[in-house]
Amino acid sequence: MKKEGINxxxxxxxxxxxxxxxxxxxGMSPNILDKHILQSKSYLFVTCHRQENTDSIVRLNGIIDALLHLATQTPHKVVFALHPRTKKTLISRNLLGNQINHPNIIVLDSPPNFHETIHLQQHASIVLxxxxxxxxxxCILGTSCITLRENTERPETVTWDTLRIIELV
Structure with missing residues (x-):
């Protein structure tokens, strides 16, 4: 604005x-961590809802395989918050009960509210x-984030070194 003469x-x-x-x-923490017996920094918080990921069986299977790998190869629990689009796709492809059945994966059957989501991100080791x-x-919370896409509309998060973009396929 100053360049345009507005001072x-x-x-x-x-x-x-x-x-x-x-x-x-x-503020006051919701009971979502206690409800699922989660300690701060003991879990990975995962969400996935973009059409490019849910409509591609190859990409969705890649994400599910990655979650299973993380659940078996790390000491962390995997908290997977299901978006309605993702849930519908997983059910229609018979992946929800069969493929995502691991004791270290906690599936939140309905998406947490904004307050719960903020606290899940704040206390996660990593957000995917x-x-x-x-x-x-x-990024605001200072929690590392891995983006399950080819790009991001939030390039400043990459600049601030809190985000990594990974290509699954």
């Missing part, structure tokens, strides 16, 4: 998502997601 009345007001995440993360919003929230 007064300019106020930096911040970003509402930063304020919301900071407000929630410092294809959600732009969760990428940004994880």
């Amino acid at each position: 007064s009345g300019i106020h930096v007001v911040g970003q509402s998502i930063v304020d919301a995440v900071n407000f929630i993360s410092t 997601t294809d959600s732009d919003g969760l990428q940004e929230e994880s």
Whole structure:
């Protein structure tokens, strides 16, 4: 604005998502961690809902295989929050009960609310997601995030070194 000759009345007001995440993360914790017997930094938080991942059997199987690998090869639990689109696809392909059946994988059958999601991200060791919003929230919380996509609409999270993008197929 200053380059255009406007020198007064300019106020930096911040970003509402930063304020919301900071407000929630410092407030009272929901009981979602206790409900699933989770300790802080003892689990990986996973979401997947993008059409590019759920409509491709190859990509979806790659994600499920990665979750199973993580559940068997790391000491962490895997908390998988099911989005309705993902749940529908997993059920239609008979993958929900059969393939995602491991004692270290906790499937949240319905998506957690915003408050719970923030706390799950805040206390996770790593967030794995294809959600732009969760990428940004994880960055704000300082939780490392792996993006299950070819790219991100939040390039600043890569610049801040809190995000890695991985290509599954």
